[in-house]
Amino acid sequence: MAKFGKMEEGGFDKSYYLYQRNLHSPQKILSSYRRQKGRIMSMIAAFYGGKSILITGATGFLGKVLMEKLFRTSPDLKVIYVLVRPKQGQTLQQRVFQILDSKLFEKVKEVCPNVHEKIRAISADLNQNDFAISKEDMQELLSHTNIVFHCAATVRFDDHLRHAVQLNVTATQQLLLMASQMPKLEAFIHISTAFSNCNLKHIDEVVYPCPVEPKKIIDSMEWLDDAIIDEITPKLIGDRPNTYTYTKALGEVVVQQEGGNLNIAIIRPSIVGATWQEPFPGWVDNLNGPSGLIIAAGKGFLRSIRATPMAVADLIPADTVVNLTLAVGWYTAVHRPKSTLVYHCTSGNLNPCNWGKMGLQVLATFEKIPFERAFRRPNADFTTNNITTHYWNAVSHRAPAIIYDFYLRLTGRKPRMTKLMNRLLRTLSMVEYFINRSWEWSTYNTEMLMSALSPEDQRVFNFDVRQLNWLEYIENYVLGVKKYLLKEDMAGIPEAKQHLKRLRNIHYLFNTALFLIAWRLLIARSQVARNVWFFIVSFCYKFLSYFRASSTLNA
Ligand SMILES: CCCCCCCCCCCCCCCCCCCCCC(=O)SCCNC(=O)CCNC(=O)[C@H](O)C(C)(C)COP(=O)(O)OP(=O)(O)OC[C@H]1O[C@@H](n2cnc3c(N)ncnc32)[C@H](O)[C@@H]1OP(=O)(O)O
Numbered sequence: 001m002a003k004f005g006k007m008e009e010g011g012f013d014k015s016y017y018l019y020q021r022n023l024h025s026p027q028k029i030l031s032s033y034r035r036q037k038g039r040i041m042s043m044i045a046a047f048y049g050g051k052s053i054l055i056t057g058a059t060g061f062l063g064k065v066l067m068e069k070l071f072r073t074s075p076d077l078k079v080i081y082v083l084v085r086p087k088q089g090q091t092l093q094q095r096v097f098q099i100l101d102s103k104l105f106e107k108v109k110e111v112c113p114n115v116h117e118k119i120r121a122i123s124a125d126l127n128q129n130d131f132a133i134s135k136e137d138m139q140e141l142l143s144h145t146n147i148v149f150h151c152a153a154t155v156r157f158d159d160h161l162r163h164a165v166q167l168n169v170t171a172t173q174q175l176l177l178m179a180s181q182m183p184k185l186e187a188f189i190h191i192s193t194a195f196s197n198c199n200l201k202h203i204d205e206v207v208y209p210c211p212v213e214p215k216k217i218i219d220s221m222e223w224l225d226d227a228i229i230d231e232i233t234p235k236l237i238g239d240r241p242n243t244y245t246y247t248k249a250l251g252e253v254v255v256q257q258e259g260g261n262l263n264i265a266i267i268r269p270s271i272v273g274a275t276w277q278e279p280f281p282g283w284v285d286n287l288n289g290p291s292g293l294i295i296a297a298g299k300g301f302l303r304s305i306r307a308t309p310m311a312v313a314d315l316i317p318a319d320t321v322v323n324l325t326l327a328v329g330w331y332t333a334v335h336r337p338k339s340t341l342v343y344h345c346t347s348g349n350l351n352p353c354n355w356g357k358m359g360l361q362v363l364a365t366f367e368k369i370p371f372e373r374a375f376r377r378p379n380a381d382f383t384t385n386n387i388t389t390h391y392w393n394a395v396s397h398r399a400p401a402i403i404y405d406f407y408l409r410l411t412g413r414k415p416r417m418t419k420l421m422n423r424l425l426r427t428l429s430m431v432e433y434f435i436n437r438s439w440e441w442s443t444y445n446t447e448m449l450m451s452a453l454s455p456e457d458q459r460v461f462n463f464d465v466r467q468l469n470w471l472e473y474i475e476n477y478v479l480g481v482k483k484y485l486l487k488e489d490m491a492g493i494p495e496a497k498q499h500l501k502r503l504r505n506i507h508y509l510f511n512t513a514l515f516l517i518a519w520r521l522l523i524a525r526s527q528v529a530r531n532v533w534f535f536i537v538s539f540c541y542k543f544l545s546y547f548r549a550s551s552t553l554n555a
C-alpha cells in the first residue's frame with residue numbers, strides 16, 4: 001500500500017483508486033493512475049482525450065509515430081480514423097493490425113490495452129475521386145471528426161508530375177473540401193516539408209506564392225498527355241530540384257487559398273530521421289532520407305558521396321516532428337490563430353550538425369556495431385568535385401560491382417550487383433542537391449509555441465532540438481537501422497566483426513596482387529622501371545648480407 005501512498009499525496013482521487021482496486025491487479029491500477037496523472041498534468045494530452053482524429057498517411061513512417069504517441073499519451077481518445085488502401089495482398093484491417101502489433105506499439109498496449117477498438121481503418125485511395133470512400137464511411141467521418149492530420153504524400157523525388165500533383169495537391173484540396181463539411185472540426189494540420197521552398201536560401205514561416213496557380217496545374221493535369229507533361233515539367237518546377245518539392249509547395253498554396261474558415265496550420269519538417277527518444281531511440285522503418293544510404297555505407301557498397309562536409313545536415317527526429325505536430329494541433333484548436341501559421345521543424349539554426357561530422361560518426365558506429373554480411377569494409381568518403389566523383393564512381397562503385405557479377409556468373413549464380421549499384425548511384429544523384437547546400441529556416445512560430453506550453457507539456461511533447469546530442473543520436477540511428485530495418489540480431493556482432501576482418505585481409509591480398517601484376521607489366525616494358533627494380537633488389541640483398549654477417553659476429 002505504501003506504493004500508492006505517494007500518489008495519494010499527489011492529490012489523486014481516492015475513490016478512483018478504490019474503484020480500480022476492485023477491478024484490476026496492482027500493476028494495472030498503477031498504470032491507470034499514471035494515465036490519470038498524465039491527463040491531469042499535460043494540457044495537450046488532455047485535449048486529445050475524447051476526440052475523434054482523422055489521419056491520412058497513418059501507414060507511413062511519420063504516421064505510425066504520430067498514432068503511437070497519440071495512443072500512448074491520450075489513451076482515452078475516442079477514435080483514430082485512418083485512411084488506408086489495401087496493399088500487397090493485405091486487407092485494411094490486416095495492415096493496421098500489423099502496425100499495432102509491431103514493436104513500435106509495445107508501450108501503447110500497456111497504457112491502452114483496447115487500442116485495436118480505438119482505431120477505425122477506412123478504405124480510401126487518395127488518387128481517386130472522393131478518395132473512393134463509401135457513403136457510410138464518409139458520413140461517419142464528416143459527422144465525427146474533430147482533428148485532421150494530413151500526412152499522406154508521395155515522397156518520391158522523381159515521381160511523374162501527374163501523380164505527384166494528384167497526391168500532394170489535388171488530394172489536399174479534396175481533403176480540405178471534406179474538412180469544410182465537418183461540423184465538429186477543431187483543427188486541420190497539414191504536413192509539408194521544409195524543402196518546399198528549397199529554391200530560396202532563407203525561408204520564413206510563410207506560404208510563398210507559386211508562379212503558376214495550383215488550380216491551373218490541377219486542371220492541366222486532367223487533359224495534358226504524359227509526353228507533354230514530361231516536356232513541361234522542367235519548366236514548371238523551375239529552380240526546384242524535383243517534382244516532390246514543387247508539388248509540396250503547390251499543396252501549401254492550396255491549403256492557404258482553400259482553407260476557408262478552418263483552423264489550419266502547416267508543419268514543415270526538414271529531413272525526418274529515426275526517433276530520438278520515443279517510444280525508444282533509433283526506430284525507423286523505411287529507406288528514405290539518410291537511412292538507405294546508411295545501409296549502403298554499412299554494407300560497404302557506398303564508398304564515396306559528392307557532399308559538402310561543412311553543409312548543414314538538417315535532420316530532425318521523427319518523434320520531435322510528432323511532438324510539434326500534436327502541440328500545433330492543440331494550439332490551433334484552442335487558440336484559433338487568425339491566419340494559417342507555418343511551423344518550421346528543423347534543427348539547423350538551433351543545434352546545427354554538418355554532413356562531415358555526421359558521416360564520421362556513422363563510420364565510427366560501424367566499428368562498434370557492424371552490419372552483417374558486408375560486401376566490403378565500410379569506408380565511405382565525401383568528395384566535393386565532379387571529376388573525383390566520376391573517378392570514384394567508376395573505380396569504387398562500378399568496377400567492384402562488375403567484378404562481383406562476373407564472379408557470380410562464373411559460379412552459376414544470377415548477377416545482381418551492377419543493378420543494385422546503378423540504383424544506389426541514381427539515389428545519390430537525387431540527394432546530391434540536398435547535401436551540398438545549407439538553408440536558413442526561421443523558427444519564430446515554433447519557438448513561440450514552445451514558450452506557450454506548460455513545463456509539463458514541454459516535457460511530454462518535447463520538440464526542443466537544442467537538447468539533442470548528435471553523436472548519441474546518430475549512434476542510436478545506426479543501431480536502429482540495424483535492428484528495425486535490417487532486422488539483424490545483436491548476437492551476430494562478433495561474427496560480423498570476423499567477417500570484416502576477413503574482408504580486410506582479402507582487401508590487402510587483392511591490393512598486393514594488383515600491385516605485383518602492375519609492377520611486373522611495368523618492368524617488362526620500361527628500362528627505367530627495370531633499373532629501379534634492380535636497385536631495390538640489390539639494396540635488399542646487401543642489407544640482408546650485412547645483417548647476417550653482423551649477427552654471426554655477435555654470436
Ligand atoms: C565520411 C563519409 C561517411 C558516409 C556515411 C554515409 C551515411 C550518411 C549519409 C547521409 C546522406 C543523406 C542524404 C539524405 C538527403 C535527403 C534529403 C531529403 C530532403 C527532402 C525531405 C523530404 O521532405 S521527403 C522524404 C525524403 N524522400 C525520400 O528520401 C525519397 C527518396 N527516394 C526516391 O525518390 C526513390 O526511391 C529513388 C531514389 C528515386 C529511387 O527510385 P527507384 O525507382 O530506383 O527505386 P524505388 O524507390 O522504386 O525502390 C526500388 C528498390 O530500391 C530500394 N531503395 C529505395 N530507396 C533506397 C535507398 N535510398 N537506398 C537503398 N535502397 C533503396 C527499395 O526498397 C526497393 O527495393 P526492392 O526492389 O527490393 O523492393
Ligand SMILES: NC(=O)C1=CN([C@@H]2O[C@H](COP(=O)(O)OP(=O)(O)OC[C@H]3O[C@@H](n4cnc5c(N)ncnc54)[C@H](OP(=O)(O)O)[C@@H]3O)[C@@H](O)[C@H]2O)C=CC1
Nearest residue numbers: 057058059060061062125126127151152153193269271272
Ligand atoms: N520522411 C521525410 O524525410 C519527410 C517527410 N515529410 C512529409 O511528411 C509526410 C509523411 O512522410 P513519410 O511518413 O515519411 O512518408 P511515407 O512514404 O512513409 O508515407 C506516406 C503515406 O502516404 C500514404 N499514401 C500514399 N499514397 C496514397 C494513396 N494514394 N492513398 C492513400 N494513402 C496514400 C502511404 O500509404 P501506403 O502505406 O498505402 O503507401 C503512407 O501511409 C509527407 O507529407 C511528407 O511530405 C516532410 C519532410 C521530410
